Amino acid sequence: MGKNIHVVAHSHWDREWYFTTSRSKIYLQKDLGDVMDTLEREPEFTAFLLDGQSCLIDDYLAWKPEDRPRMEALVRASRLVAGPWYTQTDQMVISGESIVRNLYFGIRRAEELGGSMMVAYVPDSFGQAGNMPQIYRGFGIDTTLFWRGVSDDMAAHTDFTWRGDDGSTVLASQIPNGYYIGGNIPEEGPLVEKFWDEQCMDKAARRAATDEVYFPVGFDQAPIRTNLPQIVAARQAADPENTYRISSLPEFMDDLRRAVAERTEPLEEVSGELLVGKHMRIHRSIFSSRSDLKALNTQLQNYVVNVMEPILLLSSQLGNQYPRGAVDALWKLMFENAAHDSIGSSVNDEVNEDVYLRYKQVHDIAVNLVELHERLIVTSLRDSENRHSLTVFNALPARRSGVVTTKMYLPGGDLALVAEDGRRVPYTVLAKRDLTDYVLTQTIRLDPSRPIEIPDQVLEATVAVDASDVPALGFSRLTLVSGEDGEDALAPRDALENEFYRVSVNADGSLRVESKADGTVYEREAVLVESGDDGDSFNYSPPRADLVVRSTDFEPRVEVEGSGVVQRARVSFDMMVPCDLEARAAGVCEARFPVTLEVTLEKGSPVIGLSVHVDNTEPRSHRLCALFDAQLATSVNYADEQFGSIVRENVHERDMALYRASVGAPEEPEPDEPGGMPVNWVQKEGSWQEPPVAIEPTQSYVGLFGEGRGIAVFPQGVREYQIVDDELRSGGRGNQICLTLFRTYGFMGKENLLYRPGRASGEKTMETPAAQLNHEMTYELGFATFAGAFNEAHVADVARAFNTPLDAYEYAPFLNGRLIFSQMERTGTEEPERSLLSVEGGLTLSCVKRAEDRPGLVVRLYNGLEHEEAGARLTFADEVTCASYVDLLERDCAPVEHDAHTVTVEPVGHCRFVTVYVEL
Numbered sequence: 032m033g034k035n036i037h038v039v040a041h042s043h044w045d046r047e048w049y050f051t052t053s054r055s056k057i058y059l060q061k062d063l064g065d066v067m068d069t070l071e072r073e074p075e076f077t078a079f080l081l082d083g084q085s086c087l088i089d090d091y092l093a094w095k096p097e098d099r100p101r102m103e104a105l106v107r108a109s110r111l112v113a114g115p116w117y118t119q120t121d122q123m124v125i126s127g128e129s130i131v132r133n134l135y136f137g138i139r140r141a142e143e144l145g146g147s148m149m150v151a152y153v154p155d156s157f158g159q160a161g162n163m164p165q166i167y168r169g170f171g172i173d174t175t176l177f178w179r180g181v182s183d184d185m186a187a188h189t190d191f192t193w194r195g196d197d198g199s200t201v202l203a204s205q206i207p208n209g210y211y212i213g214g215n216i217p218e219e220g221p222l223v224e225k226f227w228d229e230q231c232m233d234k235a236a237r238r239a240a241t242d243e244v245y246f247p248v249g250f251d252q253a254p255i256r257t258n259l260p261q262i263v264a265a266r267q268a269a270d271p272e273n274t275y276r277i278s279s280l281p282e283f284m285d286d287l288r289r290a291v292a293e294r295t296e297p298l299e300e301v302s303g304e305l306l307v308g309k310h311m312r313i314h315r316s317i318f319s320s321r322s323d324l325k326a327l328n329t330q331l332q333n334y335v336v337n338v339m340e341p342i343l344l345l346s347s348q349l350g351n352q353y354p355r356g357a358v359d360a361l362w363k364l365m366f367e368n369a370a371h372d373s374i375g376s377s378v379n380d381e382v383n384e385d386v387y388l389r390y391k392q393v394h395d396i397a398v399n400l401v402e403l404h405e406r407l408i409v410t411s412l413r414d415s416e417n418r419h420s421l422t423v424f425n426a427l428p429a430r431r432s433g434v435v436t437t438k439m440y441l442p443g444g445d446l447a448l449v450a451e452d453g454r455r456v457p458y459t460v461l462a463k464r465d466l467t468d469y470v471l472t473q474t475i476r477l478d479p480s481r482p483i484e485i486p487d488q489v490l491e492a493t494v495a496v497d498a499s500d501v502p503a504l505g506f507s508r509l510t511l512v513s514g515e516d517g518e519d520a521l522a523p524r525d526a527l528e529n530e531f532y533r534v535s536v537n538a539d540g541s542l543r544v545e546s547k548a549d550g551t552v553y554e555r556e557a558v559l560v561e562s563g564d565d566g567d568s569f570n571y572s573p574p575r576a577d578l579v580v581r582s583t584d585f586e587p588r589v590e591v592e593g594s595g596v597v598q599r600a601r602v603s604f605d606m607m608v609p610c611d612l613e614a615r616a617a618g619v620c621e622a623r624f625p626v627t628l629e630v631t632l633e634k635g636s637p638v639i640g641l642s643v644h645v646d647n648t649e650p651r652s653h654r655l656c657a658l659f660d661a662q663l664a665t666s667v668n669y670a671d672e673q674f675g676s677i678v679r680e681n682v683h684e685r686d687m688a689l690y691r692a693s694v695g696a697p698e699e700p701e702p703d704e705p706g707g708m709p710v711n712w713v714q715k716e717g718s719w720q721e722p723p724v725a726i727e728p729t730q731s732y733v734g735l736f737g738e739g740r741g742i743a744v745f746p747q748g749v750r751e752y753q754i755v756d757d758e759l760r761s762g763g764r765g766n767q768i769c770l771t772l773f774r775t776y777g778f779m780g781k782e783n784l785l786y787r788p789g790r791a792s793g794e795k796t797m798e799t800p801a802a803q804l805n806h807e808m809t810y811e812l813g814f815a816t817f818a819g820a821f822n823e824a825h826v827a828d829v830a831r832a833f834n835t836p837l838d839a840y841e842y843a844p845f846l847n848g849r850l851i852f853s854q855m856e857r858t859g860t861e862e863p864e865r866s867l868l869s870v871e872g873g874l875t876l877s878c879v880k881r882a883e884d885r886p887g888l889v890v891r892l893y894n895g896l897e898h899e900e901a902g903a904r905l906t907f908a909d910e911v912t913c914a915s916y917v918d919l920l921e922r923d924c925a926p927v928e929h930d931a932h933t934v935t936v937e938p939v940g941h942c943r944f945v946t947v948y949v950e951l
Contacts, residue, residue, distance in 0.1 A: 034242050035286065036231060037278035038263050040256065041080035041249040043154050043210050044087055046118070047382045048251075048372045049779065049794045056090050058252065063091050066255045067101050070110050075260035077110060078279035080249075083152035084116045085140035086366065099144075107145030112279050114138050114147030115172065117363070118370040122153075122160040123306075123728040124318055124325065124750065125369045126332045127673030127944075128878050128891075130160075131919055133366050134170055135883065136359075138920065150284050151175035151201070154210035154247075156371040157314045161304035162673045162942055164195030169919035169946075174284040176245065178206045179313055180305030183238070184689055190240035190287060191299045196675055197942035202288060203301070204245060208234045209311065214250030216262055227266055232273075240298055241290035245283050304672065307686060308721030309693075312792060314375065315721065316571035318728045318751035319654075321376030321383055321802055322773035326748035326810060327390040328374060331397065333747070335361065337835040339397045340880040341426040341504055344888055345867050346404035348909070348951065349411060353881050354400055361396045364389045377568045377793055379779060380801040405840035406854070408861075412508060415859040417483060419511040419843040421448065422863075425501040427835050428870040428879060428890075428905075432499040434597055434633040435837035436461070440470055440846060443488030447517030448496060448509045451863050456497055456509055457519045459594040463492035473850040481856065483844035495597040497634055498837055503869035504879065511843075519594040526591065527598040527632040532816075534632055534639060540587030540602045542630065544639065549818035551662075551740055556814065557641060558583055558658040559626060560759065561608050561650075563615045564774045565784060568799060569792040571654060571726065571774055572784035576616035579759065580608050582626060593632075600630040611651045622649035638745060638813040638833045643772055651803045654774035658755075659814060661735035661742045664764040668754050669736060669743075669821050670729035674877060674893040675942030676827065679727055681754040681765045686723035693718040721787050725761055726753050726771075731830040733768055736821045743826050744768050745813035745833050772810045775803045827875040827895025866908050873901025874936065877944060883921055887913070887950035892936060894943050902938035909951040917948045 042062065046052045066079050081087055092099055105111035117137035120130055141147035151167045151174070153159065158180045167175060175193065186205075193203035206212070212230045217223050236244040248256060256262070260277060267275045291298060306313050319325065340358075347353040368389050372378055376386070409415060409422045419442075423435055441463070448456040470489040497519075501507050526535040533545040537555065544553040559582035566572035588603040603625070609615035610622035624645065631640035645655065667678050691698060727733075733752045734743035744752070749772060754765035779799050780791035813833050817824035847853050870876060874892035882889045894901045914934045916925040927947055928935040939945055 032242060033273040034236050034244050036236070036244050036246050036273055036275045037283040037286070038213070038259070038275060039080055039245065039247050039278055039280055039283065040076070040078070040259055041210070041247055042082060042253040042255070043249065043251050044082045044084070045251060045372055046086065046090070046367065046370060047378060047385065049379050049797055051382055051385060055252065056094070059087060059090055060094055062254050063087065064095070064098070067098070067105060067111065069255050069257050070105055071101070073257070073260060075277070077277050078112055079110065079255065080112045080152070080280055082119065083114070083148065083154070084119050085114050085137040086118050088113060088140060088144060103145050106141065109146065109279065109281070112148050112281065113144060114141030115149060115151065115170065118366045119153070119156060120366070120369040121371045121374045122156055122163060123158055124328065124374050126336070126730060127162070127166070128336045129332060129365060129369055130166060130673060132362050133369060134166070135920065136362065136366065138170065148281055150280050152280060153177035154206065155179070157317060157375065159305040160673055161196040161677060162675055164193055164201045165197045165199040165942070165944065166673070166919070167201050168199045171918065171920070172201070174202045174288070176204045176206065176280060176284070178209055179311050180307060181205050181301060182307045182309035184309065185307065186299045186301050187238065188240035188299060189238045190291070191301050194300055194302045195942070196303055196672070196677065197940065202284070202291065204287060206245065206247060207238055207310070210247050211250035213246050213248035214253055216248065216256070218262060224269070227270070241287060241294065243283060243287045243290050304677070307723065309719045312569070312721045312787065314377070314569040314792065315724055316566070316726045316751065316786070317375045317377060317569055318726070319571060319749045319771045319774050320568050322749045322810070323804060323808060324376055324383060324386055324390065327387070328368065329747055329750060331365070331390060331393050333834040335365070335393070335397050336878050337831070338426045338838060339401050340878060342401050342424060342838070343404055344879060344881050345504060346408055347881055348867055349408060349861060351404060351407045357396055357400060361393050364393050375569070377779065379797055380799050383801065401838070402840070405838070406842070408506065409840050409842045410854070410857055410859060411861045412859045412863045413861060415842065416856055417844055420508050420841070421496065421511065422506050422508045422840050422842070423496070423498040423501050424506045424838040424840065425504065426838065427832060428504040428868045428876060430503045430869065431501055431832070432635050433837050434495050434636070435498050435839045436493065436495045437839040437841070439492050439494050439841050440466070440843070441490045441492050442486035442513060443490060445514055445516035447512045447515035449512050450509055451507065455517050456499070457596050458494050458496045458517060459519050459521060459596040461493040461495055461521070461597070463490045466491040470850060471845065473848040474845050485845045495633070496839065497596045501837060502864055502866035505866035506864065508863035519596050521592045521594050524591045524593045524598060527593060527600060527630060529632050529634055529636065531637050532632065532639060534600070534630060536587070536589045536591070536600055536602055539583040540585070540589070540604060540628070541583055544816065546816040546818065548816070549740060551816065553660065553662060553742070553816060556659050557628060559628070559643065560656045560658055560769070561606065561624065562654055563609070563612055564652050564654045564776055565612060566774070566786065567776050567781040567784070567792065568779045568802060570784055570787045572786040574612050574615060575785060578609055578615045578618055580606065580620065582606065596634055598632045602628040602630070608650050608653065610649060624650050637829060638815045640811070640813055642809055642811045644807070644809045646807050647775070648805050651805070652776055655772045657770045657772055657812070659742060659744050659768045659770070661766050661768070663735065663737045664766045665735055665737045666764050669734040669826070669897070670727065671731055671827060671830070671895065673730065674944040676895050676897050678897060680725070682725050682761055683723040690719045690722050720789070724786055726751060731834060732826050733770070734821065734826055735766070735768060736817070736824070739819060741817045741821065741824060742768070743815050743817065743824070743829070744770050745815070745830050746770055747812055747834070748810040749773060770812065773804060773808060777803055822896045822899050831875055869906045870903055871906070872903030872936070874903040874939070882948060885921065885948065887948055889917070889921060889946060889948055891944060891946045894939050894941060896941065898941045900938040900940050903936040905934040905936065905947065905949070907932050907949070907951060912950045914947060914949045917946050919946065921946070921948060923948070
């Protein structure tokens with residue numbers, strides 16, 4: 032029986048790569064215009080795949096809005112196949128919420144034009160995350176086509192069932208040799224038969240599980256092959272035993288589904304995340320390329336979802352208008368940066384400038400939306416008119432106490448902070464400067480008939496406030512009272528101490544951490560390790576001749592100070608490191624590399640805050656990591672992925688054995704192998720494209736647990752780690768978390784890397800001097816210890832709280848002016864303390880936000896435990912008028928149990944998420 036060859040025309044359209052978005056948009060005007068011309072002119076050219084990303088619609092119509100009717104007609108007829116993504120997102124670095132919103136916006140935008148493809152098409156992203164099947168199912172998508180991440184050791188066929196970490200399944204098909212295999216079809220001469228035999232029948236058809244074969248015709252930024260109907264007709268005439276036709280991806284998936292149903296044997300099953308680089312490159316350490324931009328992505332993902340959206344929801348529930356247009360614009364900027372090359376930073380320096388600019392825009396929009404809506408809330412509170420206040424906002428749906436650090440404008444003299452119930456609230460001034468003239472000249476009295484209090488002196492101060500018992504997803508107001516001294520001033524200390532830890536600095540600058548929960552003393556934490564990086568924008572790769580430099584090799588300068596509110600230590604090192612790879616190979620350390628580790632311990636915090644500031648002006652092509660010793664040896668580590676936890680082996684033993692065999696290396700690493708990788712090997716037929724190095728991504732934490740205790744690290748910058756032993760070797764049983772802080776390199780692509788042999792990825796001749804990051808940088812993270820097993824620690828909840836700091840808004844009539852945009856004063860009526868929602872139970876919050884196109888709110892929760900069911904109870908201050916479970920398009924799918932103020936979420940299993948819609 033012959034094969035059914037689905038010839039699918041497409042163009043993989045990177046919006047930016049070694050070129051800017053502006054350049055690609057200009058060419059998109061021509062190429063997409065040519066596509067529509069061809070489809071309209073040639074009925075035999077039945078369909079064209081628009082790369083699965085609806086942003087191309089917006090990019091095109093922004094400059095050619097007059098073509099919308101043409102585009103709508105073609106999309107509605109399923110000839111121009113649009114959606115389901117907004118941009119072709121990365122799946123390893125990007126958060127679950129960003130991925131969900133990306134699909135939501137992509138599907139909705141395509142539907143506005145006439146219809147969305149409901150196949151998860153992922154032609155080039157660097158691996159597939161383990162919870163994607165559940166996400167796809169949440170949108171009603173039950174099929175996916177992708178390229179990277181699966182090998183023939185996992186599935187003999189390219190069609191298989193992919194089971195996600197929660198148990199959800201989708202029908203998956205892999206493009207065996209990439210989306211570009213049909214991009215250069217010869218039209219005449221002896222090469223024609225050879226091409227179809229090799230590229231189609233051998234590479235595409237040989238491993239198909241059925242007679243349905245997907246054959247893509249296109250490549251990067253490719254124009255339409257206008258004579259494709261003639262090419263396909265000629266091939267059909269030359270090979271009548273098989274059937275060739277111009278098809279579409281949805282048609283292929285429909286036929287594949289029918290063919291699978293007719294099989295007598297079930298398809299093979301592949302489970303979990305797909306990050307194997309045997310047949311294609313995965314770029315496992317792209318998670319740390321352009322670490323400065325990765326840090327911005329981490330911080331903004333956290334701020335937008337954890338802080339901005341809850342505050343805007345709270346404000347809208349108090350009657351203020353929800354800024355839908357601004358929020359949508361912000362998310363689209365995030366989606367543009369989430370595209371696999373953009374977030375991967377596997378682009379040139381000019382493109383990275385554009386990526387930074389989009390992050391800056393997101394930051395500016397998000398911060399100012401929060402400022403405005405906190406201001407609207409604060410000025411709506413009763414007795415607010417002539418009161419100098421600080422209102423503390425809690426974006427978590429759980430009542431909490433903690434320290435909020437904020438900038439304030441303080442009158443001179445003694446001051447106290449007083450709660451509504453009369454309690455004096457301790458605070459500590461961390462820094463201050465006199466700004467009297469500047470601040471007071473900005474004051475605008477819009478109504479001069481209303482008297483306001485104007486201080487004689489104004490100090491701009493950074494203040495840490497001991498905010499206790501702040502309502503769940505709500506706020507409480509504090510008032511500044513002059514004439515009383517309520518400050519808990521900083522003073523020198525020997526060590527840092529709160530309810531959870533006693534932290535001291537060792538003679539070598541490492542940290543000694545005593546856990547008060549179980550008495551365990553962690554003797555040597557936060558050691559900084561500098562080493563070489565012979566990689567490029569796609570991969571970290573150690574030099575074949577490396578020199579490792581540790582912070583403990585240098586004498587530290589230590590300052591410790593604190594109060595009852597906050598304590599901190601500064602540990603400074605004048606490190607000297609090699610200036611480049613040549614000096615490193617020669618063992619010469621001649622570059623200055625000053626590093627300061629700042630340790631912060633706040634009252635009531637179970638997480639020790641760490642900030643690493645470096646002056647990276649002189650060194651080039653190197654990497655800095657931080658080591659955290661669990662003082663226990665374990666073969667697995669715990670991290671989180673989108674909407675759940677994941678347990679990974681410290682070393683991918685099976686894959687590493689297959690890899691070493693494929694290159695003819697000994698089964699066990701030789702003592703002199705850098706990073707455990709064989710150096711003198713030749714890439715040959717059957718050998719791996721990229722070795723299975725256990726450098727891993729995480730979403731918000733990585734931990735080591737065993738012997739009834741554990742540790743976890745919470746990165747707020749780069750989220751990349753490896754588990755190593757005391758000698759920094761990646762072995763079967765490791766005891767140290769090695770967290771990447773940053774790495775630098777000088778080229779987009781390089782050849783013959785130790786961790787990626789063979790050809791260069793990207794453009795090998797394109798220098799990227801800005802990627803050397805030769806300037807000052809700061810990277811932040813947290814460290815915590817736990818008594819008990821992983822599930823007892825509830826690490827996901829600790830991570831969420833750490834990434835959702837308390838926020839505060841200062842209000843005073845004398846500040847109402849050009850400094851913050853003047854607004855008319857109003858008489859407030861709302862109570863000075865309020866809670867919107869509290870969540871109790873074993874599920875972890877993913878988001879709480881305004882619904883997209885309905886009047887209510889959406890709460891998404893997930894099970895962050897390891898193979899243990901958990902549920903939740905949602906309690907609202909206002910009456911619940913309706914509630915239901917919804918899918919990821921926020922369509923009702925099942926009733927949810929609720930009464931007047933409570934919604935009960937039934938227990939769900941490992942890595943499961945649940946979305947609830949509520950109207951109040």
